Amino acid sequence: MIALAFSLYTGLKWLAVRPVFAIRALSVQSVEGKALDHVTTQQVAQLCVPRLSGSFFTADLEQARTAFEALPWVRRASVRREWPNRLVVALEEHRALARWNDEAGNRFVNLQGEAFNAPGESRLAAALPLLTGPEGSEKDVTRRYADLLGLFGRIGKTPSVVALSARQAWTVKLSDGLTIEVGREQPQLSVAARLERFVANYAATVGKISARIEGVDLRYPNGFAAKVPGMRTPAAAQQAPVTKPRKPVGQARPARSST
Secondary structure, three states, X not given: OHHXXXXXXXXXXXXXXXXXXXXOEEXXXXXXXXXXXXXXXXXXXXXXXXXXXXXXXXXXXXXXXXHHHOXXXXXXXXXXXXOOOXXXXXXXXXXXXXXXXXXXXXXXXXXXXXXXXXOOOHHHHHXXXXXXXXXXXXXXXXXXXXXXXXXXXXXXXXXXXXXXOOOOOEEEEEOOOOEEEEEOOOOOOOHHHHHHHHHHHOOOOHHHOOOOOOEEEOOOOOOOEEEOOOOOOHHHHXXXXXXXOOOOOOOOOOOOOOO
């Protein structure tokens, strides 16, 4: 029985590596079954095929999956065998939401808040907003950006830059150039509450100013401030310094009395 089992194992192992069972076809498609937007045949041939080894029976599917997930635009890959000599690969590509910590457009963040590298995408980068923050904060900044899209959409504005500093302070720049200093989370007034207050009062305040506004500061407990070049408030005008008139030239002085 032992000899028979060993002979059977040896025979199957010999059969598995025969050329007739070599991998002869590779099918690559998206998980939706449609054409891929970013992964090219050239990339697959150069970067993935050389890492595939074995026959239909002995091919390492985990190694193949790792090879495909190393491609720049691939978020997730699955590999399966298809009789008699084919590997079928299903790829989920990243869907870029914004640039991430890179104005040039070599690094992006996807809809799930995951950062990924994709060099040479300058045309795509030019059409996407910029999100910045400490490494590891991608999901937080992505969620904030998604909230801001709906919030500023109520006043016809779109955020083009959303930044989180190392001190956890938020700054938002709108597509019309307006920069909004939001600040950090505070127990008395959250970041979301400050932004909501600004949007609710935008039409009656900042929206009425026709001059160019350099920025808006929301870091006040009872309101917000707008910086407008050349604009003076009534209070500032009342506090303006008064110039003391000079003594006319040639004015006679009273004579000193002598003792």
